[in-house]
Amino acid sequence: ASDSGSPPLSNNVTVKVFILDQNDNVPVILYPVSANGSAEGVEEIPRNVNAGHLVTKVRAYDADIGYNGWLLFSLQEVSDHSLFSLDRYTGQIRTLRSFTETDEAQHKLVILVKDNGNVSLSATATVIVKVVEPKEAFAASDVTNAVKDEEENNVTFYLIITLGSVSVLFIISIIVLIVMQCSKSTDYSSKYLQDMNYDGTLCHSIQYRSGDKRYMLVGPRMSIGSTLAPGSNRNTLVIPDRQNHSVSVLLYGMLDRPALS
Structure with a gap:
């Protein structure tokens, strides 16, 4: 504020205004x-x-x-x-x-x-x-736990089925391998015995195998070059085979014939 004198005089004043909130809102x-x-x-x-x-x-x-x-x-x-x-x-x-x-x-x-x-x-x-x-x-929590347990049981069930299937396939594979090995062994024995039938050497021959020895039951004819095994009472004939193994041959109907050399 200032006056109209010469020189004019003036002064200042500071006014602070506070705005108060009115409690007009309900909680x-x-x-x-x-x-x-x-x-x-x-x-x-x-x-x-x-x-x-x-x-x-x-x-x-x-x-x-x-x-x-x-x-x-x-x-x-x-x-x-x-x-x-x-x-x-x-x-x-x-x-x-x-x-x-x-x-x-x-x-x-x-x-x-x-x-x-x-x-x-x-x-x-x-x-x-x-x-x-x-x-x-x-x-509510019990129902949630029951559903969770059921899911875990289902996972366990499927896991058991998977393991069981793998085990069955493994056992079947082992059985097939064993059968194949047995078939090969039988075929080899039959082939080996068939190789012993020399043309015109023995007639009415019956062949069989026992352990490491092979036996042949023959009729009254023998091939040249065959010999009777010593101490065999003239009823066992030894014939060399193609693989340098001796084969015992049992003779029947030839007990009275002399040994051939």
């Missing part, structure tokens, strides 16, 4: 909220919980700022004050003690939520606490 309940929009909810807890168990948490919001936006929670109505407690600042509802057989199965709690304005505005939320048996409380 809004965020949880619990029912399907129809009312602040109501149902919570189920097992009967065997201990003291300090968290039942639920009431959530609210206030659009005012500063002190007017600070919210406080309190129990306006409760069926049993010895069972539940409510945190004044967080809105958490917890059990104070364990449940007994004489306690009711259902409890109603009305929570008052108010702001911190000079003229407080408030809202209420209703929580219905149902105390159920442990089997009912954990029914």
Whole structure:
């Protein structure tokens, strides 16, 4: 400000303006909220919980700022004050003690939520606490565990089938190999005995094998170059084969004939 003198004189002043919030917003309940929009909810807890168990948490919001936006929670109505407690600042509802057989199965709690304005505005939320048996409380988790166990059993079953199939194929392969080896051995023995039939040497011959020795039953004719084995009582003829192995030949019907050289 200045005057009209000569010279003019002036002075300054500083003015600070504070804008105060007006508490004109009611707290809004965020949880619990029912399907129809009312602040109501149902919570189920097992009967065997201990003291300090968290039942639920009431959530609210206030659009005012500063002190007017600070919210406080309190129990306006409760069926049993010895069972539940409510945190004044967080809105958490917890059990104070364990449940007994004489306690009711259902409890109603009305929570008052108010702001911190000079003229407080408030809202209420209703929580219905149902105390159920442990089997009912954990029914959903039991179903989930049952499904998981069934999936694990199916995996184990398929694994057993796979291992069994591999084992059966392995056993079949071993059996086939053994049969093939036996067939080859039989074919070799038959071929070896057939090679001993020299043309015109023996007639009516019957061949067989016993261990490492091979025997031939022959008729009355013998080939030149064959000899009777010493000490054989003239009924065993030894014939050299193509592979330098001796073959014993049993003679029948020739006991009275002299040995040939």
